[in-house]
Each structure stands twice: as C-alpha cells, then as structure tokens.
Amino acid sequence: MKLKNYLVICIAFWASLSFAQQGLQKKADNLFNKFxxxxxxxxxxxxxxKNFNTDYATRQLADCYAYLRNPDSAVVYYKKVITQQNIPVxxxxxxxxxxxxVKNYKASREWMRKFKTLGGVINEKQLSKDANFITSIFNAKQHYFLKDVNFNSKLSDFGAFEHDSKIYFTSTANKGVSIKHLYGWNNQPFLDIYATDKGSDTIIHHKAKVKGDINSTYHDGPLTLSKDGKTMYFCRNNYNKNIGLKKDNKGVSNLKIYKSTLVDDKWINVEELSFNSDDYSVGxxxxxxxxxxxxxxxxxxxxMGGSDIYYIDLFENGSFGTPVNLGPIVNTDKNELFPFVNSEDVLFFSSDGHLGLGLLDIFGTVSDRENNIVSILNLGIPVNSNKDDxxxxxxxxxxxxxISSNRDDGLGDDDIYAYNRILQLIIEGVVSNSKTNKPINKALVSILDSNKKExxxxxxxxxxxxQLNIDRDTDYIIDTKKEGYEDRTLQVTSKNIDDNVYSITADIILNPIANKIKEPEPTIKLDPIYFDYNKYNIxxxxxxxxxxxxxxxxxxxxNMVIKIESHTDSRGxxxxxxxxxxxxxxxxYEYLISKGIDATRIESHKGYGEEQLINNCDGTIKCTNQQHQLNRRTQFMIIKMK
Structure with missing residues (x-):
C-alpha cells in the first residue's frame, strides 16, 4: 500500500475520533444542564x-463534584482550575x-480574600453554614434568566407545561364568558386548564380552554402529560358531577388526581386515580x-409534616403501587409542593421548609450513581424571589x-415566566477556498489559548x-492546515460578548498553493456492515x-491486514x-475466519459501545429507526496493504 493511501486512512480514523469527542462534549453539557x-x-x-478541551472539561467536572456533595474531589479539581489562565473570578x-x-478554613479564607481582591462580591449570609457549600458554589453565578410570556392574565396563571410546541397551563382568566362561580378564598374564578401554541400572539380567553371533559365547575389543574401527549394527569377538587363537591370532616374539599385521554382533539374518559382519598389532598x-x-x-x-413529595409506581396493566415518601432530604415539616421530573429523571420541587430566599422556593435534586437523592440545590436568583416561586x-x-411566581411587578396574582440558561459560548465557522469560495472538507482546525496551548x-x-465550546472573556488563536493550501492563523477573542450571544463566528479562508492541488489517488474502501437492534448475529x-x-x-x-471496530446506538x-x-x-471476526482469512491478518476486533456515534442521536433528540441504524455498525480499518 502506498504511504499516501495509508496516511489518508489514518487521517480518516483520527477524524472519526475528533467527531466523537465533539459529540461527547455536547452530550456532557446536555447532561450537566439537566442536573x-x-x-x-x-x-x-x-x-x-482524551485531552480534548481539557481546561473546560476540568472546570465542569469540578462543578459536578461540588453539586454531588463531594468536596474532597471538588477541591482536587478546583485546585487544577485555579492554575488555568484567564479563568472567571x-x-x-x-x-x-x-x-x-473539607473544613480547611484557613485556606478558604485566603482564597476568599483573593476573590474579593479581584472584584468579587461576598454575601456573608451564604457563608453561614458549611453544609450549604454546594448551594453557595451553584449560586456563584446566575444560571437562569427570566422573561415574560404573552399569555398571562390579570388573575392567576401558573403551571406551564410544554409539549410538541403547545403550552398547557392553569388559569383563572375565564375571559369572554359570564362567570357563574367565584372561589371564595380570593374572589377569583375557579382554575381551568388552557392551551396555546408556543410563540402565538393570540390573547388568551375562554376559547383557549382545553376541549373535552377536564374543566369542571371547580378547580382543575395543574397537569402533566405522558411522553406521547395522549394521557393527561391533572388536579381537581374532590368533585363529581353526579354527586357534587365533597368535603372532609373539616369542611375542606381536598385535591385529587384524575386521568384523561386525548381522542380526536378532545380530552375525555376522565377517571379518578385509586389512591386518592376524601380525607387528605393528593395533587x-x-x-x-x-x-x-x-x-x-x-x-x-x-x-413528615405539611405537604410532602411522594411517588407511586405505574404498572402496565393500569394499576398502582404503594405511595413512597421521598424522605428527609426532600421533605421537611413544612410544605413541599409542585414536583417536576425532567428527561434525565431529575426531580425539581418547591418548598417553604428548606433554607431559601422567601416563601416557596424552587429546588433541584442531586442523585448518586444508584439514582438515590443525596442533596438539593436552591436554584437561586432570579428563579427564586422573596415571594412564592x-x-x-x-x-x-x-x-x-x-416557572410561576407571585413576585412583585407581575401582571396579575400568579404569573408564568419563561426562563433560559446562558449557553456555553461556541466558536464556529466555515473553512473555504479563496479562489472558488467552495467549502473545504477535512481541514485541520487547531484551537489554542493566548499562550499557544492547544x-x-x-x-x-x-x-x-x-464548532467548539469556548470560554467567554478569553483570547484564542486558530491555526488551520490543509494539504494543498497555505496555513492560516487567526486571532479571535470572546471578550466583551453579551451574555445573550451564544456563538461567535470565525470563518477561515485558505489560499490554494498553485499546481499542488491534486486529485487524491484511489483508495480501497471497505464498506461497513449493520446489525439489528440489540442483536449481534450477521x-x-x-x-x-x-x-x-x-x-x-x-x-x-x-497481504492486507485490517482492524475490526464495532459500535451500537445510544439506546440502553x-x-x-x-x-x-x-x-x-x-x-x-469469526465470520471472516470461517471464510478462510488467517487470524494474523486481523490485527484486532474491538467494541466501542455508543462512544463513537456518527450522528447526533445521543439520546438528547428524537431520532428515527433509520438514524439509529447508522450507529449499529462494524467498520473496517486497513492497516497494511503490501
């Protein structure tokens, strides 16, 4: 095999690793953002x-250990972080x-003084409890930013739940119809469940109520939806249209959870869940x-007192298990309410029993490797305020x-707010030919810091x-190489970039070297083979x-010698x-041996699991079966030809 062909194969192999590492960083960030x-x-x-964007990964890893309430490991990695150049204060x-x-108070005071000397602001209240160090670390920067939504009313609106570009929420708005019933507690209409298209400018009124049998004479909502959007679980007062409003011996109509199914754009088949009670609330x-x-x-x-968070198992036959109290890490002797579970099965909830900023505050949970909740995090300002959040x-x-909140400056009583997190800044661009303006494939782009560290x-x-994630407020060097083109170096900075800007563009134009751009010599291509889901037979x-x-x-x-590399999709x-x-x-490997190939001509046969996906089907987006199929493959690398 000619040396050039061998190099082409090696570069292709390296490129697949580079692509996999970029995908791995994206996956890591997605998991981090989901707690x-x-x-x-x-x-x-x-x-x-793999020495890929190591400084950034080290900072993220240190934060992970801090949030996992592992200060011993957090100290090790934060110590590495503070030796990096141009790190955020x-x-x-x-x-x-x-x-x-880790109770090293002397060293802590020294670094806190350095932080203050460099312009950092210290909140003494955050330093009052050693056990609260993870919340202090989490709240060292603002993670969330709020903005108003256009469907709040002047009354109470809360409990937004988005599914397939439609937003469901609970409201007392009830505009456009005569109101027959008012809730005596606040003289507002009873709650109903509404839906609106995401991004719609339509003013919400009674026609936005979900269709079907969900909304009753009394309170309905909040809600949650199944992944396919065809089953809704929602709250309702203990009410039956045949019996009326039922109350306990204290004269209170408790909350119950009901289930409904979507049929022809209407929510019907409303049924009460079996573990409800007339004597206490379940909502x-x-x-x-x-x-x-x-x-x-x-x-x-x-x-444990007040209202607690529980879960109950749902079985395929429609039956339920026994309610399980989440215990003292989550629950207190006061009120824990409004649970939510994200796509990584991380629980969020509100509480007025944990240390917070006001009345109800919103908390996230942190779990260990066995998915046991080990700690909680107050999500901080501006998610939480001095009112109910x-x-x-x-x-x-x-x-x-x-989120929902009755904080000051809202439109009505309770209001819904949309939030977003500041994305890690990315640098991106297109490498192109200066003569033809056509894109250049497989150009090597090296990202270096200002000290020329790769x-x-x-x-x-x-x-x-x-594309690559980079830090804000930092200078970078971009070196680009491609055979047949002149090398190109760019100076790029992410300083003074507004927080709502998520990417900076650095397009790279390469000048071709005259008479040196040649068509690549033909190479031998060994096509991959593919496997059925969860199978390994040929x-x-x-x-x-x-x-x-x-x-x-x-x-x-x-004399050809090959390597065998096998992969799976991200499911499982x-x-x-x-x-x-x-x-x-x-x-x-065994199939090729059975066809008469000497075992010495197969240098290795190795599986890489889901580490080297060839597309973005890493579990963070919805993919088709055909897209997952592309990852269930065996590839062949030519090591030697002659």
Whole structure:
C-alpha cells in the first residue's frame, strides 16, 4: 500500500475520533444542564483523558463534584482550575467554598480574600453554614434568566407545561364568558386548564380552554402529560358531577388526581386515580421520563409534616403501587409542593421548609450513581424571589422552560415566566477556498489559548463547518492546515460578548498553493456492515459485504491486514452497549475466519459501545429507526496493504 493511501486512512480514523469527542462534549453539557451530574462527570473525565478541551472539561467536572456533595474531589479539581489562565473570578470563590466543605478554613479564607481582591462580591449570609457549600458554589453565578410570556392574565396563571410546541397551563382568566362561580378564598374564578401554541400572539380567553371533559365547575389543574401527549394527569377538587363537591370532616374539599385521554382533539374518559382519598389532598402530578412513576404532593398521614413529595409506581396493566415518601432530604415539616421530573429523571420541587430566599422556593435534586437523592440545590436568583416561586418546568434541551411566581411587578396574582440558561459560548465557522469560495472538507482546525496551548483539534465537515465550546472573556488563536493550501492563523477573542450571544463566528479562508492541488489517488474502501437492534448475529445483507472483504483479502490483496471496530446506538445502558459491541466485533471476526482469512491478518476486533456515534442521536433528540441504524455498525480499518 502506498504511504499516501495509508496516511489518508489514518487521517480518516483520527477524524472519526475528533467527531466523537465533539459529540461527547455536547452530550456532557446536555447532561450537566439537566442536573444529571454523575453521567456528566463520567463524560467530562473521558474528555480529559482524551485531552480534548481539557481546561473546560476540568472546570465542569469540578462543578459536578461540588453539586454531588463531594468536596474532597471538588477541591482536587478546583485546585487544577485555579492554575488555568484567564479563568472567571467566580472559580476562586468556588475553590474557597469547597475548601470550607473539607473544613480547611484557613485556606478558604485566603482564597476568599483573593476573590474579593479581584472584584468579587461576598454575601456573608451564604457563608453561614458549611453544609450549604454546594448551594453557595451553584449560586456563584446566575444560571437562569427570566422573561415574560404573552399569555398571562390579570388573575392567576401558573403551571406551564410544554409539549410538541403547545403550552398547557392553569388559569383563572375565564375571559369572554359570564362567570357563574367565584372561589371564595380570593374572589377569583375557579382554575381551568388552557392551551396555546408556543410563540402565538393570540390573547388568551375562554376559547383557549382545553376541549373535552377536564374543566369542571371547580378547580382543575395543574397537569402533566405522558411522553406521547395522549394521557393527561391533572388536579381537581374532590368533585363529581353526579354527586357534587365533597368535603372532609373539616369542611375542606381536598385535591385529587384524575386521568384523561386525548381522542380526536378532545380530552375525555376522565377517571379518578385509586389512591386518592376524601380525607387528605393528593395533587400536583408529575411523570418520570418513561412514565413508570407518578410523583405528587400530599398531606396524607404518616408524612413528615405539611405537604410532602411522594411517588407511586405505574404498572402496565393500569394499576398502582404503594405511595413512597421521598424522605428527609426532600421533605421537611413544612410544605413541599409542585414536583417536576425532567428527561434525565431529575426531580425539581418547591418548598417553604428548606433554607431559601422567601416563601416557596424552587429546588433541584442531586442523585448518586444508584439514582438515590443525596442533596438539593436552591436554584437561586432570579428563579427564586422573596415571594412564592413554584411550578418549575424544563424542556428536553435542559436550557429553557417555565416557572410561576407571585413576585412583585407581575401582571396579575400568579404569573408564568419563561426562563433560559446562558449557553456555553461556541466558536464556529466555515473553512473555504479563496479562489472558488467552495467549502473545504477535512481541514485541520487547531484551537489554542493566548499562550499557544492547544485546546482541541477539529476537522471541518463536508460543508467546511467546525464548532467548539469556548470560554467567554478569553483570547484564542486558530491555526488551520490543509494539504494543498497555505496555513492560516487567526486571532479571535470572546471578550466583551453579551451574555445573550451564544456563538461567535470565525470563518477561515485558505489560499490554494498553485499546481499542488491534486486529485487524491484511489483508495480501497471497505464498506461497513449493520446489525439489528440489540442483536449481534450477521444479517444476510452483512454477509454479502463480508464475503466481498474476504474475496479481496484472499484473491486481490493477500497481504492486507485490517482492524475490526464495532459500535451500537445510544439506546440502553452504556455498559451493556459496550458488551454488545464487543459481541458484534467477535461475530464479524469469526465470520471472516470461517471464510478462510488467517487470524494474523486481523490485527484486532474491538467494541466501542455508543462512544463513537456518527450522528447526533445521543439520546438528547428524537431520532428515527433509520438514524439509529447508522450507529449499529462494524467498520473496517486497513492497516497494511503490501
């Protein structure tokens, strides 16, 4: 095999690794934003081991350990962070707080002084409790930013839940009809459930109420929806249209949870859940990601006081398990309400019993490797205020959602606010030919800091595009190389970039070198083979491709040596996928051996699990079966030809 062909194959192999690392960083950030800190920490450690954007991954990993209430590990990684160039001053504060977590108060005070000297502001109240160091670290910077929505009324609106670009919410607006019933507590109409298209400018009125049998004479809402959007669980007063409003022996009409199904755009078949009671409230339903657990708030006997958060198992036959109290990490002797579970099965809730900023505050939970809740985080300002803040909802992107609050300056009583998180800043651009303006594929783009320390090496894709997460307020150098073109160096800065700007563009134009751009010599291409979901046997179409490879190796290239690399899609546990890919590699290896290929001509056969996806189907977006199929593959690398 000619040396140039060998180099082409090696570069292609390296490029697949670079693409996988970019995908891994995106996956890690997505997990981090969703509070899935254990999984995120594993991904960031892998990036560090692969020396890809190491400084950034180290900072994120330190934060993961802090939020996991592991100050011993947090101190180790924050100590590495503070040696980095041009780091945000907040990391001195985080390091100081983690030192408090390991009770090294002297060193903590020294770093806190350095933080203050560099312009940091210290809130003495945040330093009052050593056990609260993770909340102090989390709130070292503002994570969320709020904006008004256009469907609030002058009365009470809360409980926004987004599904398929439609926003469901609970409101007393009831505009456009004569109001027959008023709630005696606040002289407002009773609550109903509404829906509006996301981004719609339509003023909400009675026609926006969901159609069907959900809205009754009394309170209805808030709600949660199944993943397919066809089942709704919602709150309602203990009311039956045949019996009327039922009250307990104290004269209180308790909340109950009901279930309804969507048929022809109408919510019908309303049924009361079996674990409700006339004697206490069961409300504020929230489903976990796969719909096997229903979380709720209740003041049922045997709790820790006030209203507690519980969950109950949902079985396929429609029956329910026994309510499980989430225990003292979540629940207090006061009120815990409005649970919400995101796509990574992380629980959020409101409480007036935990240390907070006002009345009800919104908290997130942090879980260990066994999914046991080990701590909680106050989401801080501006999610929380000195008033009631509740009904947290997070979209699948982990970056946007809704809260509800009766804080000052709202339109009405309770109001809904949309939130977004500041995205990690990305640098992106297109590498193109200065003569033809056409994109350049597989150009090597090196990102360096101002001290010329390499952060990452990327490769432009077929459209010439490249992308990488970078820090704000930092100077960078971009070196770009491509055979047949002059090298190009750019100076780029992310300083003075507004927080609502999420990307900066650095297009790279390369000058071709005259008479040196040649068509690449032909190379041997060994096509991949594919596997069925959760299978490792060789399919009929795959055996045809393997027979072709065996024919080439025996008859045309008798000295060819290859490597076998097998992969899975992202569905299923990572450990299981690693084992499944190894089985796929083995079955491929054994098939070629059975066709007369000497074992010494297969240098290795190895499985990589879901580590090297060739598309964005990493579990964060919805993908088709065909898209997942592309990842269930075995690839062949040519190591030697002659």
């Amino acid at each position: 899935s800190f254990v999984k995120a920490s594993e991904a960031y450690r892998e990036l560090i081991n 907040a990391y001195y504060y985080k390091y100081a707080q983690s030192l408090r977590g 504020h339903p929230a489903l976990n990601n796969d719909g096997t657990k229903l979380y709720f708030a209740s003041d049922m006997p045997g709790g 509740f009904s947290f909802f997070m979209n699948n992107d982990g970056l946007s959602g809704y 952060i990452a090496i990327l490769e432009s894709d077929s459209t010439g595009y490249y 399919r009929g179409d795959s055996s045809i491709e393997l027979d072709k490879i065996a024919h080439l190796m025996k008859n045309k290239y008798p 546990p990572a450990s299981y996928n690693l084992k499944l890919s190894a089985q796929r590699a083995k079955s491929t």
